[in-house]
Amino acid sequence: MSKFNQLLTTLSLKSKTPFPIVPRQSIAGRTLALLVGIMTFLSCATFGSVYLVQNSALAWSSEVGREVTIQLQPVEEEVMLSNIRTAISLAQQSPGVGRAFELTLEDSQDLLTPWLGEKFDISTFNVPRLVIVQLNNPAVFDLEALKTKLVTAVPEASVDTHALWQQQLNAMAGTVVLSGTLALALILAATVLTIVFATSGAMATNREIVDVLHFIGASDNYIAGAFQERFLAIGLQGGLIGGAMSILFFFIASTITNAVLPVQSATQVELLFGQFTLGWFGLLGLILVVAVIAILTAITSRITVHRFLTQVAP
Structure with a gap:
């Protein structure tokens, strides 16, 4: 030791x-x-x-990538309602789409209220109407096919994939x-x-x-x-x-x-x-x-x- x-x-x-x-x-x-x-x-x-x-x-x-927005330019109310129904129908017929629904003026009002205040009235403006398309399988969804159908049926429609936001x-x-x-x-x-x-x-x-x-x-x-x-x-x-x-x-x-x-x-x-x-x-x-x-x-x-x-x- x-x-x-x-x-x-x-x-x-x-x-x-x-x-x-x-x-x-x-x-x-x-x-x-x-x-x-x-x-x-x-x-x-x-x-x-x-x-x-x-x-x-x-x-x-992930959430943005599963949504597509169809934007419909302002037209007369009767024509607008018809365009909304047509856009929803065409979207629901597309493969990979789980749900398509209209974003009402009240929904848009609620979305804009935090920024524009409670007194803002969206009904006084000619704003585009939106149809939200939710995808359950983005891999099989054909965006170009939907655009082609929409342009043919509703010339005032445009499609936004939110790719820029993503x-x-x-x-x-x-x-x-x-x-x-x-x-x-x-x-x-x-x-x-x-x-x-x-x-x-x-x-x-x-x-x-x-x-x-x-x-x-x-x-x-x-x-x-x-x-x-x-x-x-x-x-x-x-x-x-x-x-x-x-x-x-x-x-x-x-x-x-x-x-x-x-x-x-x-x-x-x-x-x-x-x-x-x-x-x-x-x-x-x-x-x-x-x-x-x-x-x-x-x-x-x-x-x-x-x-x-x-x-x-x-």
Whole structure:
């Protein structure tokens, strides 16, 4: 048995607990745990926001891709009613169509009210009438065939597939995901730098202890392992705190959206972020973020310790 192992055995017998190289309770440790918790909260909030927006965008894109709008230009009321019936009939006869129905003036009024106000009266304007075509199988739907039939039967009709909206939604979702990924990478980089400075400070503070351990035969791997164990505990502690705070944040945001905001504002927020409900996959993602930060803390501290020991080696 080496002198170092004999020393550890003696200290353990006297204290009845393993003798720690790195102090378990220190102001630096508590401060670092708080910093890791803040970084974890920001990482989880970024991940959760990106996850919610992406899910909403995918739902929008899927819904938009399953709808086609037939627009009928304003004509006399009798002719308009006939054109609407003809458009609905032709749409329902097309393969892949599940349902076709008229969007009444009252429906259009309800859609425009949030933007134009309660006093807006759509009946005073000659607005186009709309027929909504919902697809149950977009793969077999023949758009060109429907356009040809409509142009022949109703010259005033035009068809909109919402492809432009779908492209814009996909582009927005891609931009949000890319921006969130970059923000998450920057937060993780800041976390790494924080751990590097904290580990370097701890090593400098405990320089005499490290020298003594070297003198009595402790290896660099043992010393680095001790610091890694300590910083892993700090990373897990801060990560759990930050993860719990992020879950609480999304719960409070969901409560505020449903109970505090006006109905119209809550509807708009819900359209953008959904119900603020992460679901099981979202919670699993938050747990993964916490685990990554804890592991990153341990690995970063070990690498920093090895570099420090290399520089101070006699």
